[in-house]
Amino acid sequence: MNNYLIKHIAHLFSPLIKYSGIGRISKQIYGGYGHILMLHRVIPTENKTRIHNHQSIEITEDQLSQLIKYFIRNSYKTISLDELYNRLINNDLPRKFVVYTLDDGYFDNYQYAYPIFKKYNIPFTIYIANSFPNKKILLWWYALEDLLLKKNSFSQKEYFFLNKIKCKTAYQKELAFNLIRTELLKMNKEELIRFFDLFDIDLNSYNEKMSLTWDQIIQLSNDPMVTIGGHTQNHLALAKLSEKECYLEIINSQKEIEQKIGKKVTHFSYPYGKINQAGIREFEMVKEIGFSTATTTRLANIFPEHKNYLQALPRISINSQTSESLLKANIDGIFPMFRNNFRRIVTD
Numbered sequence: 001m002n003n004y005l006i007k008h009i010a011h012l013f014s015p016l017i018k019y020s021g022i023g024r025i026s027k028q029i030y031g032g033y034g035h036i037l038m039l040h041r042v043i044p045t046e047n048k049t050r051i052h053n054h055q056s057i058e059i060t061e062d063q064l065s066q067l068i069k070y071f072i073r074n075s076y077k078t079i080s081l082d083e084l085y086n087r088l089i090n091n092d093l094p095r096k097f098v099v100y101t102l103d104d105g106y107f108d109n110y111q112y113a114y115p116i117f118k119k120y121n122i123p124f125t126i127y128i129a130n131s132f133p134n135k136k137i138l139l140w141w142y143a144l145e146d147l148l149l150k151k152n153s154f155s156q157k158e159y160f161f162l163n164k165i166k167c168k169t170a171y172q173k174e175l176a177f178n179l180i181r182t183e184l185l186k187m188n189k190e191e192l193i194r195f196f197d198l199f200d201i202d203l204n205s206y207n208e209k210m211s212l213t214w215d216q217i218i219q220l221s222n223d224p225m226v227t228i229g230g231h232t233q234n235h236l237a238l239a240k241l242s243e244k245e246c247y248l249e250i251i252n253s254q255k256e257i258e259q260k261i262g263k264k265v266t267h268f269s270y271p272y273g274k275i276n277q278a279g280i281r282e283f284e285m286v287k288e289i290g291f292s293t294a295t296t297t298r299l300a301n302i303f304p305e306h307k308n309y310l311q312a313l314p315r316i317s318i319n320s321q322t323s324e325s326l327l328k329a330n331i332d333g334i335f336p337m338f339r340n341n342f343r344r345i346v347t348d
Helices: 003-020 022-030 061-073 081-089 107-119 140-150 160-164 170-184 189-197 203-210 214-221 243-261 280-289 304-308 324-331 334-339
Strands: 034-039 041-043 058-060 097-104 124-128 226-230 267-269 293-299 313-317
Touching: 022 334, 034 293, 041 061, 041 107, 058 061, 061 107, 061 324, 081 097, 081 226, 081 267, 081 293, 081 304, 097 107, 107 124, 107 203, 107 214, 124 214, 124 267, 140 170, 140 189, 140 203, 160 170, 189 203, 214 226, 214 243, 226 243, 243 280, 280 293, 293 334, 313 324, 324 334
Parallel strands: 034 097, 034 313, 041 058, 097 124, 124 226, 226 267, 267 293, 293 313
Antiparallel strands: none
């Protein structure tokens, strides 16, 4: 069951879920003791046209504040990954806890998320993919969004696939994004830059304005409420790499971050953490390298048994489409129950 389908089922059946009592039943078995939340970007609260694909990794400032208030209002204890690790290995998990994590290394984590977490005295983790602060990541998906929002048609003959594209309406722009994305994924960095040059879009400028700098990461790391974790050098799907390539992606990222911030990096997040994207080989590798914990993108809640699977911890994805009913369905274990075929502890 994909996220798109889950979201619409949640909205459609939220009244039934609320009044049927299924949440009370599932919570006893699948709700766990607490939850690790997975966020990516935190953006200004503004009425701006967007292409839906990007909303799947975004949350607004107001939504982040409401999310924090939700857990405070419901008497959750907010803990860091260090505390989660210590409590797991000591069999001392608190009932009703929440952990906040953000992936990749976007500048808005510093500009918008950090002040909100500080306001509510909330510990959180940012997993850094080194290609972000090293300005080597090409954030072409945001350049493509900007391109489609200002274009109604294409006439470039250099790229045959553009001749089929219509992008006048919002729906057409959504379809166009996915069609062009498929073609751009086949291109190397030079080809991507050349493609956007046709439209006078400087692809490298997106790195500068959207990525955290090392100075900002160092400043964040000096705050005891902030944990800096590893997320590989280049944000690649580790399962597709050779064993040596996979090892270097992880260890080189860890070493560089440690050298920059002057602290040990003991927490890790797989860049792509679904079942076919990170598995036993990767779990064993991050354990051997010395990470205390590692998080996936498997949807599930945290149980005491996770002390035996510290390198395969599940998370709940939070984005702009996460309504309170969907959030509750996840933390009560309703959708994790169905997603994982009625398994409580998900590691494979």
